[in-house]
Amino acid sequence: MPTDTPTRDNPPPRAEQARPGPANPAGPDQRAALLKDRNFRWLTGGAFLSMLGDQFTLIALPWLVLQMTGDTLVLGTVLALISVPRALFILIGGALVDRHSPKQVLMITKYINLVLLAVLAALVLAGSLTLWMVYALSLGIGLATAFSIPAGVAMMPHVVARHQLQAANGVNLGLRQLTMFLGPLLAGVLIALFGDATAAHPSGGSEARANATGIGLAFALDALSFAVSAWTLAQVRTLGGGGAPSAAAPAAPPQAVLASVAQGLVHFWRDTELRTCFLYWSAIALFIMGPIHIAIPVLASSAPGLGAAAFGIIVGAHGAGTLLGMVVSGMVPKLRIGSLGMTILAFDAIIGALFMPMGLITAVWQGAALMLAIGLLGGFMQVSVFTWIQQRVPPMLLGRAMSLFMFIFMGLAPISAAVTGWLMKSVTLTQLFVASGGTLVVLAALALVLTPMRRVTDAAPVAR
Numbered sequence: 001m002p003t004d005t006p007t008r009d010n011p012p013p014r015a016e017q018a019r020p021g022p023a024n025p026a027g028p029d030q031r032a033a034l035l036k037d038r039n040f041r042w043l044t045g046g047a048f049l050s051m052l053g054d055q056f057t058l059i060a061l062p063w064l065v066l067q068m069t070g071d072t073l074v075l076g077t078v079l080a081l082i083s084v085p086r087a088l089f090i091l092i093g094g095a096l097v098d099r100h101s102p103k104q105v106l107m108i109t110k111y112i113n114l115v116l117l118a119v120l121a122a123l124v125l126a127g128s129l130t131l132w133m134v135y136a137l138s139l140g141i142g143l144a145t146a147f148s149i150p151a152g153v154a155m156m157p158h159v160v161a162r163h164q165l166q167a168a169n170g171v172n173l174g175l176r177q178l179t180m181f182l183g184p185l186l187a188g189v190l191i192a193l194f195g196d197a198t199a200a201h202p203s204g205g206s207e208a209r210a211n212a213t214g215i216g217l218a219f220a221l222d223a224l225s226f227a228v229s230a231w232t233l234a235q236v237r238t239l240g241g242g243g244a245p246s247a248a249a250p251a252a253p254p255q256a257v258l259a260s261v262a263q264g265l266v267h268f269w270r271d272t273e274l275r276t277c278f279l280y281w282s283a284i285a286l287f288i289m290g291p292i293h294i295a296i297p298v299l300a301s302s303a304p305g306l307g308a309a310a311f312g313i314i315v316g317a318h319g320a321g322t323l324l325g326m327v328v329s330g331m332v333p334k335l336r337i338g339s340l341g342m343t344i345l346a347f348d349a350i351i352g353a354l355f356m357p358m359g360l361i362t363a364v365w366q367g368a369a370l371m372l373a374i375g376l377l378g379g380f381m382q383v384s385v386f387t388w389i390q391q392r393v394p395p396m397l398l399g400r401a402m403s404l405f406m407f408i409f410m411g412l413a414p415i416s417a418a419v420t421g422w423l424m425k426s427v428t429l430t431q432l433f434v435a436s437g438g439t440l441v442v443l444a445a446l447a448l449v450l451t452p453m454r455r456v457t458d459a460a461p462v463a464r
Contacts, residue, residue, distance in 0.1 A: 034167055039159050039236050046232030047152065048175045050110070053225025055183020056190075057117065057141075060218035063191065064124065065134065067212060074131070081135055082142035087410055089146035094154075094403025095260035096147060098396055102154040103238055105399075109148035110230040116140045117223035124216035149410075150403035157390045157398060158238040169386045170330035177323040177379070187218050264400030274392065276451045277341075278404065283443050284348070285412035291355075291420050291436035299358065299367070299429055317368035318375040325379025333384070340388060341456030345444045347377045352440030359430030388458060 034040045065078050097105050120137050123129040160168045194214035268274045296314065328335075337343045351374050361367045393401040424432060447453040 034160065034164055034171065037160065039238075040168065042232045042235040043155060043159050044172055044175060046229035047172065048179065049225045049232075050229040051176050051179040052183050052186075053222035053229075055179055056187040056218040056225075057222045059183070059187035060191065060215045060222075061138070064212060064215045067215075068129075068131065068134070078134060078138045081138040082145070083410070085139060085142040086146045086149070087407060089143060090149060090403045090407045090410065091261050091264075091400070092258075093147035094150040094400040095258075095264065097151045097154050097399025097403070098264070099260060101238075102151040102158060102399060103233065103236065105147055106151035106155060107230060107233055109144045109151065110226045110233065112144045113141065113148070114223050114226040114230065116144065117219050117226065121216050121219035121223055124212055124219060149406050150399045153386075153402040153406065154399040155238075157395065159236060161239075162391060165390050166333050166383065166387045167330060169390075170326055170333075170383045173379075173382055173386070174323060174326045174330075177319060177326060190214050190218055190221075261400065264397050264404070267397055268401065268404065271392075272452055273341075273456050274389075274401075276447075276453050277344075277456065278408065280443070280447050280451070280453060281405070281408050282412060284440065285408050286416050287439045287443065288436055289409065289412070289416045291416075291432055295420065295424070295429060295432050295436070296358070299361075299433075314364065314367040314371050318371035321372040321375025321377075322379035322382070323375075324372075325376040325381075326383055328376070329380045329383040335380075336458075339454060339456060340384060340458045341453040342448075344381055344385070344456070345448050345453060347381055349441050349444040351377055352437040352444065355437030355440065356434045358437075359428070359433035384458070388456075391458075 061078065065074055068074075093105070116137055120129070120134075123133060156168055156172065157165060191212075191214035194217055268278060335343075337346045354370050354374050358367065358370055361370070389401055389405060390398065420432070427435070
């Protein structure tokens with residue numbers, strides 16, 4: 001991205017920014033340089049607050065619904081109202097990001113989320129929240145995240161130089177993982193200190209109301225995090241002057257949104273390495289993500305000697321391993337087993353082998369050790385994969401590329417979870433873990449033999 005001495009006030013031409021070159025190691029010098037960059041500090045500081053606030057809502061919203069209704073079907077409906085629109089509109093969100101710039105789209109979604117969460121907090125604290133309001137606000141939050149996710153992921157290449165992306169992604173993903181530790185803990189303490197809920201269910205539950213001080217404060221803090229992060233985002237100066245095309249590049253006439261989505265999909269399909277990776281990750285999302293999300297909680301609740309506390313320890317071990325993997329990726333970014341593609345396949349095969357014995361564990365430390373190792377391998381590759389996509393895709397298509405990547409794991413994972421729930425009626429938990437882990441090993445082996453995955457490298461493609 002950078003030329004000789006670019007500044008945010010006088011950014012280099014877009015063509016110069018996109019010029020490929022060898023990536024510098026994401027070592028201590030790169031991280032130190034990033035921390036001196038005021039734009040990176042504003043962006044990551046605001047993102048950290050926003051991600052921390054999200055964890056408050058992720059804990060408070062299910063708790064609120066269960067306190068209001070005690071009905072898991074209603075909870076599933078609320079979660080579906082968030083996840084389904086997010087999956088359906090995330091590709092359109094990516095197209096709008098490319099059309100209007102990540103910063104503009106992200107700013108608008110922050111204001112929308114601020115209003116939605118502030119209204120939710122006010123209604124809870126006032127004791128006037130009804131179930132249909134929860135449905136409507138959940139739908140609004142789901143739609144907003146369909147646009148905020150691709151915008152947030154596409155922001156980084158507009159803020160830091162290309163050779164700094166590995167280090168920047170490591171810092172950003174590491175902070176995200178940190179919020180997944182701190183957020184639920186702080187939210188739980190807040191709800192416990194100020195009271196969880198007092199709920200009534202008049203008229204058979206159709207007008208269920210909740211008055212929950214702790215839950216209301218959790219939503220209010222999330223709303224505050226969006227307000228502060230919107231202010232910090234406003235301080236960020238992007239390399240392209242806020243995402244607008246530079247004078248060196250003629251402005252193209254705007255496309256219709258659906259045509260823009262189609263253009264992005266055609267480009268990704270024609271890029272052999274992108275197509276191979278996206279199809280491979282789609283298979284993983286369909287065959288693997290459901291068992292991970294469904295089978296592990298069932299294991300903790302049904303296995304002798306385990307329970308809710310064990311579930312928390314096992315999930316926490318996975319999070320700790322993921323964070324550790326991101327740290328290791330920052331320390332040794334060039335660690336590879338041959339190429340980037342070979343490393344992905346090798347790590348996935350090892351993860352599959354580690355997942356297979358999960359159904360046989362008899363002690364918490366066994367599950368925690370397995371999930372720690374799985375998280376370590378996955379966290380290491382997350383940073384490299386994000387950086388590879390950001391470097392490979394042209395800036396004008398980056399929003400659509402990241403939205404497609406997120407759609408694979410957010411749109412296909414619920415399908416996988418539904419299939420897993422159906423399968424668990426006819427197979428044992430042990431069989432499910434063995435089949436899931438074995439499937440991942442087989443997928444990695446087939447990709448090695450039948451696809452160009454093993455030839456995927458870290459190098460950016462030569463500009464055409």
